[in-house]
Amino acid sequence: MLTKAHTLEALVHGRKPGHSLDAPFYTSPEVFEADMEAIFYRHWIYVGIEPDVPEPGDVATVNIGKASVLIIRDDDNQVRAFHNVCRHRGARLIDEEKATVGNLVCRYHSWTYGLDGRLMHAPHMGADFDASCKGLKPVHLRSLEGLLFICLADNPPEDFDDVAARMAPYIAPHKVRETKIAYQSDLIEKGNWKLTIENNRECYHCEANHPELTVPLFAYGFGFAPEEMDPLDLENAQRYDALRKTSHAEWESMGLPSREIEELDSRVTGFRTERLPLDGDGESHTMDTRAACRIPLGAFTNAKLGGLSFWTQPNSWHHFLGDHIVTFSALPLDEGHTLVRTKWLVNKDAVEGVDYDIANLIEVWTATNQQDAALVEMCQRGAENPAYEPGPYSPNTEMLVEKFQRWYIGRMAAYLGS
Amino acid sequence: MLTKAHTLEALVHGRKPGHSLDAPFYTSPEVFEADMEAIFYRHWIYVGIEPDVPEPGDVATVNIGKASVLIIRDDDNQVRAFHNVCRHRGARLIDEEKATVGNLVCRYHSWTYGLDGRLMHAPHMGADFDASCKGLKPVHLRSLEGLLFICLADNPPEDFDDVAARMAPYIAPHKVRETKIAYQSDLIEKGNWKLTIENNRECYHCEANHPELTVPLFAYGFGFAPEEMDPLDLENAQRYDALRKTSHAEWESMGLPSREIEELDSRVTGFRTERLPLDGDGESHTMDTRAACRIPLGAFTNAKLGGLSFWTQPNSWHHFLGDHIVTFSALPLDEGHTLVRTKWLVNKDAVEGVDYDIANLIEVWTATNQQDAALVEMCQRGAENPAYEPGPYSPNTEMLVEKFQRWYIGRMAAYLGS
Amino acid sequence: MLTKAHTLEALVHGRKPGHSLDAPFYTSPEVFEADMEAIFYRHWIYVGIEPDVPEPGDVATVNIGKASVLIIRDDDNQVRAFHNVCRHRGARLIDEEKATVGNLVCRYHSWTYGLDGRLMHAPHMGADFDASCKGLKPVHLRSLEGLLFICLADNPPEDFDDVAARMAPYIAPHKVRETKIAYQSDLIEKGNWKLTIENNRECYHCEANHPELTVPLFAYGFGFAPEEMDPLDLENAQRYDALRKTSHAEWESMGLPSREIEELDSRVTGFRTERLPLDGDGESHTMDTRAACRIPLGAFTNAKLGGLSFWTQPNSWHHFLGDHIVTFSALPLDEGHTLVRTKWLVNKDAVEGVDYDIANLIEVWTATNQQDAALVEMCQRGAENPAYEPGPYSPNTEMLVEKFQRWYIGRMAAYLGS
Ligand code: FES
Ligand code: FES
Ligand code: FES
Ligand SMILES: [Fe+3]
Ligand SMILES: [Fe+3]
């Protein structure tokens, strides 16, 4: 019953399709290192939004494993990203998650960098010192209609621009750039980042675990086994399917692309999107299914826009509603801990306490996040057990978990072959 | 003075007889892994008692290293053991140490197992899914007159039944199955599990460290160097020896086997037992040496039954008195931490506050456990010191420590040779 | 941008002169192990002062990595050092940092050692036991005018006596043996020990970080780039240089050796010393630059003696003033944590509250230590970042950092070649 030592190659090539992964993928520090190198240091990673740095001089720090990156808005309103490391003796430049600066001055010996990364001043370095090659190291950054993705590799995956072109029409109407962060939560899940993502890619667990989330979400949207349903259930499911089709048609006629695009495991920058009808009043992810914010996003006049969801490999998911956006990033800390960062965005003109109430705004996903964290921890504990072995995915409700695994295994194989 | 890197083989085969072990046996994470695989995942491990799960549907969880096992009493009153891992995506099924359930329902996606481990329900898995091969994985379990031993190996050591046959007559009169747990303490010792066991296998340290334990226990019962004793001491020792012999004869005539069996290092499932006279009033392990519980165990009518001790390799020791039982398991957590779980059992008909007082019942061993924990920590700190080297055992007072080491080294050699 | 796995050999031989070290030197547990073996277990390590054990029977424990050493004053007033490990089963003998004992009695089984380390009593070990070869293991110890250095190697570096001969005339007048510890602080810096030492070997960071320390210290004493100074600055710098020369001549005429000796990277036991003039009233490292203690050290009658500094490789620095001494040791805990132990010494006849006020005495270095700890942590965080790469040292202000690195790399190379 004991886990034999496996090479990463053997683990990757020995993955059993349709099943959860072998234990070391969740528990081994060596696999975690490989995940960082192969996945998080080479792919486009969702890290935040333009409203994280609304004004020139605003800085946000984001940590990905041991890497720390500065997201900066420069004086020309351009958002840039740099490694958070001084080029002198390597001090971390900014420790706080948010800051506002004129220039970037290292606290150690006062080396001073412009918001464009250029080394402007390095005292006592002598006449022979060439400051021009000691600017901050840049990090690749793309803004997809206000969603910020970075890539730590020298040569980022080239398909991002295509993904952005496909997704921009879906996201643009929600006008991320004209929002503000109403609330942010940082939750450390006691599990491997892949368990966080697997959990995110199915709603098989929703009925038993998410009493709040299943208020606005239709259970039928997440797969079921037709042969297990009674006639009433089946009729409801068919009614839901019809609603989805008519809603898509209606929303698209309003200029809101809504139909599913599913390219989760067929490209390097895997993603999926679809706009889904909501239950009840159908307006938002709230306990009363009504809008949480009185001022809608963008130019919306109709409150019943359902919820546009957007998932990316390896680390993000987002729900764009008519009145607010909830946007999530999963950031690995070590093989057994993952930071889930959640931001609730509202129209930047909305006034807290007047136009929206934070408790109401965040109730559904705060509860859901905590429930998911407990589930992820249960799976981590299970994977650590020497008796664990990969188990089968449901062909009806865990297809997207399987697609995540296929993407992950494919990317690891590509890394090992490179 | 520095510790060289050693292979496990070199360490095992280079052990110096009559001496404490080389430092890596206490400090190395790699040796700890090997200890888990060779010792704790292959031998019979004492984990608790039938009264841990007194009623059908009662569940107790026990963790051995990273393994987690469910002890369950089924509806037919049979006690069973299963790995605490869901066969779907591997979630830990039960986190609590004690629970009572109808069936075992995984919280994640509601897979439902019977108390016999059978998978009864797995929603949405589709028509092709074969539930019959996805029952909970069983763990070997034996009850030795109510003491529960499990073995995580596929093929457990076969000599357990012989040990049980030898020990049953000693233990049966104390009627473990008809007790209840009056009190349980979980103490994490900051030391390797072998230091916990070494400490348990000698009373060389009792005089200087255990003022409470040495009230009921005769000092002479634990070895001494005759040439260091004055005439008065020697006379007392001889008197003690005579008492032991007459007591054995008396108890055996009452149907209580009492003479020593010592097979600590001569079999796979090493063990030792003996019934020893107690000091003072001679009734129990209490500060006044009188019974702590007014209702005796089993059918006892005579209070002066001494104390029947039972030690097993690798991880348990027990004291059966006329009025109560104290039973200990050592469960390794990592190379530097060990859980010592102690349970005080009394007749299940005894009423707390009327028939027994918990403070009085647990006083001697609560103090003793804490003293031992401090000693084990001192030795762990010492073993971590690069200047540590194995030191000699006393031929008069540490013979049983040496027997533990011989058993351990022998089992490790067998593992490496297999 | 990722750190490749490096062998220690490749790291040592690939060091880029004039630059900070490659990341693994700061972050790798394996390099830390090598640092312990090659540097801290083989060189003379500063651990304290004779006044740590003022009376016979006084014991001080010092931990270097996993090693623990007892510093003991015996009944003949000789200071000795022993490994803090019982020769029986290896228990740590003394846990407290300071104790006073008659003999050294192991708490476990009462083995008893004299203050000279001899095993005096080992009960129950039998007639064949030879106590004469089971005394405490001695550790090499030298007192340099009251400063205590130990070496854990069997064959310590032989050049210590020469260093002592060179340094004794500088230190002797401050009469360390006739002081007492007015205050001690133990601060755990969250960084590798080499970052602690690098930080200690330059004042490039003083202006921006040490508002208290730069009150008594002249900025010009720590290097600057002449071409970056305005005429006023240059004139001040020249004035300082002249002051240093006249001060040296004056102090040496008083019998106080003052001129620089710099042998940081040219010998095994690298060191540097110089007596430097102080700013303001020029008496002490205090916020008002006046003496903190009314009773001077030794036989001093003149309060303006500047500050005699003494630095040793790998782990100490000291400032000897006219009225008090501040003495520092850096003791590695793991690759990312270092204990900085600071002691403030005053004349043993001085009375707290009458002759000196502790808050005033410790203000400058307490603030400075905390500031340095924050800087060291910033660099540790930076070195952990995969984007870190070694950066250039200032040829004007970081020469002594470079000398530390040359010494360190040289010693590692010698270790690897041995
Ligand atoms: S480390 Fe940044 S200025 Fe020196
Ligand atoms: S993991 Fe247990 S039901 Fe899914
Ligand atoms: S370990 Fe010190 S006396 Fe036994
Ligand atoms: Fe969920
Ligand atoms: Fe004990």
Ligand SMILES: [Fe+3]
């Ligand atoms: Fe400093």
